[in-house]
Amino acid sequence: MKTSIKRIVTCALCFSLALSLFASSTLSVDAKAKKKTTKASKNVVVVLDAGHDNTHLGCHYEGFEEGIANLYIAYYCKQELEKYNGVTVYMTRYGFDCPYGANPDSSADCLTGRVNYAKSVNADILISLHNDYDPDLDKSQNGAKVIIPNPNYRPDLCVKGSDLGKSILTNLTTTGLTINDWKLCPNGTGIVTRDSENGKYPDGSAKDYYALINKSKSSGFPCIIVEHAFCTNNSDRINHLSTTDQYQQLGIADATGIAQYYGLSLK
Ligand SMILES: [Zn+2]
Known part of the structure; x- marks a missing residue:
């Protein structure tokens, strides 16, 4: 019962947040129409993926529910990013x-459906937003990290992911978060890759x-x-x-990290 009340309250909060975002994005479209653009720079398409959902649950711990937290972060990220010129933002779930x-x-x-959705809107980048849980309940593991494409098959996508990841991490540390030194890849930078043990790209890597x-990566972004x-x-x-x-x-x-990476300017 407690859970269902909480869910209803959270749903209501989320719905009102969605309404306000819809209103603000409508306004921004109007404002954009009135503004004459002098240069035709490429519009960046960002797809935000709020990791997990009610069916594919994320981590739960001490009242924290990842699928809900990720959705809030994605909405707030979209709202902030839409204050900039030259970017279109979609979400894989609302x-x-x-x-x-x-x-x-x-x-x-x-996950295939989420990537196909990003492909269908011509994504320049798919950014999946998550929070972490140490499977060994090692409570000392803390902070932020960004998992990027490995250098195989499309090394250019690894470079893009690394540069964007660094920009986001720099901004996340301004909130007081530390950089996580992931025990599967302890390199101290918070920018990490992880290879499949068996799966191969068409070039055998x-x-x-x-x-x-x-x-x-197989879809080209x-x-x-x-x-x-x-x-x-x-x-x-x-x-x-x-x-x-x-x-x-x-x-x-x-x-802010995304905007800085793409060199976007505020409206
Ligand atoms: Zn997750």
């Missing part, structure tokens, strides 16, 4: 339900481990996964993953 096959066993199909990244903070770390959870204001800070940091 609600709690899975739009790509609501079956708990179909996470692979769901190792695929990226994460489906979203390898499917995007880069995908990065932003892991903002650890819900299993008390400081991260209390100071960064507990309130909508904190989610907004994370979304703004992501958007």
Whole structure:
């Protein structure tokens, strides 16, 4: 019961947030129409992927629910990014339900659906927004990291992912988050790759481990996964993953990092 009330309240909050975002994006379209652009620079298409959903649940710990947190961060990121010229922002989901096959066993199909959606809107970049959970409940693991495409098959996408990831991480640290030194790839930078053990690209090189990244690479565009903070770390959870204001800070940091990477200017 408690959970369903919480869900209804959260749904209502999310709906009102969506309405305000819709209103502001309508206004921004009007404002844009009145403004005469003097140079035709390429419009950047950013697809934000709020990781997980009600069917494909993310991590749960001490009342934290990843699928809900990621959706808030994505909405706030979109809202902030739309303050800039030259960018179109889409989201792979706008609600709690899975739009790509609501079956708990179909996470692979769901991820394929998200990449296909990004491809259908001609994405320049797919940015998947997540939060982390240490599977060993190692509470000392904390901070932010960005998983980028490995250098195989399309090395240019690795470079793009690395530069964008650094820009986002720089902004995330302004919220007080540290850089996570991932134990699977402890290089101290927070910019990490992970190879598949068996999967190969057409040139025989190792695929990226994460489906979203390898499917995007095969479709011709880069995908990065932003892991903002650890819900299993008390400081991260209390100071960064507990309130909508904190989610907004994370979304703004992501958007600022994206805008700086693409050299976007405010409207
Ligand atoms: Zn996740």
